[in-house]
Amino acid sequence: MTPYKRIKEQAYEAAMELVKQKLIIHTFGNVSELDRAKGVFAIKPSGIPYKKLKANDMVVVDLRNNIVEGRLKPSSDTKTHSMLYRNFAEIGGVVHTHSSYATAWAQALRPIPILGTTHADFLPQEVPCTKIMSDEQIKGNYEEAIGRQILEVFKNISYKDVRMVLVACHGPFVWGKDAKEAVYNGAMLEELAKMAFLTLQINPQVSSLKKTLIKKHYERKHGKNSYYGQK
Numbered sequence: 001m002t003p004y005k006r007i008k009e010q011a012y013e014a015a016m017e018l019v020k021q022k023l024i025i026h027t028f029g030n031v032s033e034l035d036r037a038k039g040v041f042a043i044k045p046s047g048i049p050y051k052k053l054k055a056n057d058m059v060v061v062d063l064r065n066n067i068v069e070g071r072l073k074p075s076s077d078t079k080t081h082s083m084l085y086r087n088f089a090e091i092g093g094v095v096h097t098h099s100s101y102a103t104a105w106a107q108a109l110r111p112i113p114i115l116g117t118t119h120a121d122f123l124p125q126e127v128p129c130t131k132i133m134s135d136e137q138i139k140g141n142y143e144e145a146i147g148r149q150i151l152e153v154f155k156n157i158s159y160k161d162v163r164m165v166l167v168a169c170h171g172p173f174v175w176g177k178d179a180k181e182a183v184y185n186g187a188m189l190e191e192l193a194k195m196a197f198l199t200l201q202i203n204p205q206v207s208s209l210k211k212t213l214i215k216k217h218y219e220r221k222h223g224k225n226s227y228y229g230q231k
Contacts, residue, residue, distance in 0.1 A: 004042060004060045004069055007033040011042040012055035014179035018097065019050045021187045026050075029097040030075035033179040034085050036092065039063050043081060045072035076143060083147025084175060088159045093179030095186045098171045101193035105129070106166035112189075112196050114209050119192050120217035126208075127189065128153045129166040146170070161222075164189045 002008070011033040018024045018031060027050070032043035042058040059070030063082050067074065075081070081094045097103075105112050105127075112127035114120060130149040137145035150165050150173060163185045164174040172189055176182040199206055221228040 002069060003038070004035070004040065007035050007040070007042040008058040008060065009055045011044065011058045011179050012053065014093065014095070014183045015044055015050060015053060017180070017183045018095065018186070021183065023095075023097040023099045023183070023186050023190060024050065025098075029095070030077050030081075031095045031179050031183065032075075032078075032081045032093065034092045034094075036085075040068050041081065041085060043074050043078055045070070046075050048072065077146075079141070079143035080147045080150070080173065083144060084150065084173070087147075087151055088154075088175065090160060090177070091175040091182075092177050093182035094173065094175045095179070095182040096171065096173050097186050097190075099186065099190040099193075101197055102127075102166065102172040102189050103170075104197070105193050106171050107169060109168050111166065112193050114214060115196055115199050115206060116209060117213060117217045118195060120209055120214045121221055122188055122192065122218075123164075124161055124214060124218040124222075125157070127164055127166060127192065128157060128162065130168045132168045 011031055014031045018029060027047050030044040032041045034041040040060050040062050042060050045057050045059050048057060057072055059072055059074040060068040061074050061078055062068055063086055065079055065082050077096050084094050111129045114126050130153050133145060146167055153165055163176060164172060166172050174182050174185040174189055176185050220226055
C-alpha cells in the first residue's frame with residue numbers, strides 16, 4: 001500500500017468539493033494536500049477533467065517539485081504550490097481556482113475592498129492583488145514567479161490572517177491548514193468577491209468599512225478573546 005494514500009485521498013476529496021461548490025469547470029484549477037513530516041504533497045494531475053479524476057490519479061511531489069509517486073504529469077501550477085508550502089510554514093493545503101467573481105477582480109487588477117461585516121467576519125482587511133508580472137518573469141520560470149509575486153504581497157501581511165490572494169490577470173490562490181479548509185476559503189473568497197461587486201454596482205461611492213467594525217467582527221471570531229460559536 002502506498003504511504004501517500006491519505007494525502008492523495010484528501011486532495012481528491014477536496015477536488016470533488018471544488019466541483020460541488022462550483023468553483024471550477026472542466027479541467028480548470030487545482031488543489032493539493034501536504035504531508036509536511038514527509039516533505040511531500042499530493043496534487044491534481046494536469047489537464048484531467050474532474051469527472052474522470054480518481055484518488056489514485058493524484059500525483060505526489062516533493063517540495064522541490066520532483067515526482068515521488070504517480071503515473072501522470074502534475075498540475076502546471078505545482079511550482080506555485082511548493083513555493084507557498086516552503087514559505088508559509090503552517091499551511092497544509094493550497095487551492096487555485098478560476099471562479100468567476102474572484103477571477104474578475106484579478107483581471108481588473110483590483111484588490112477586493114472590505115465593505116461590510118461579512119468580509120470582516122472572515123478577514124481583517126481587503127483581499128490583496130499582486131502586481132502585473134514583468135516580461136522577464138513571464139518568459140522565465142513562470143509558475144515559480146507567480147509564487148514569488150504572492151510572497152512579495154505577504155511581506156507585510158500575515159498569511160495566517162489573510163488566507164487568499166488574487167494573482168493579477170490570472171486568478172485566486174487560497175490556502176488553509178489542509179486542502180479541505182483551503183476549499184472552504186476559496187468558496188468564501190468567491191462569495192466576498194461577488195458581494196463586493198454587487199455592492200459597488202448599487203453604490204459606486206461606498207466607503208470601506210469603518211475600522212472599529214472591522215476590528216469588532218474579526219476579533220469576535222478570531223481574536224484571543226473571541227466569543228463567536230460554541231466552545
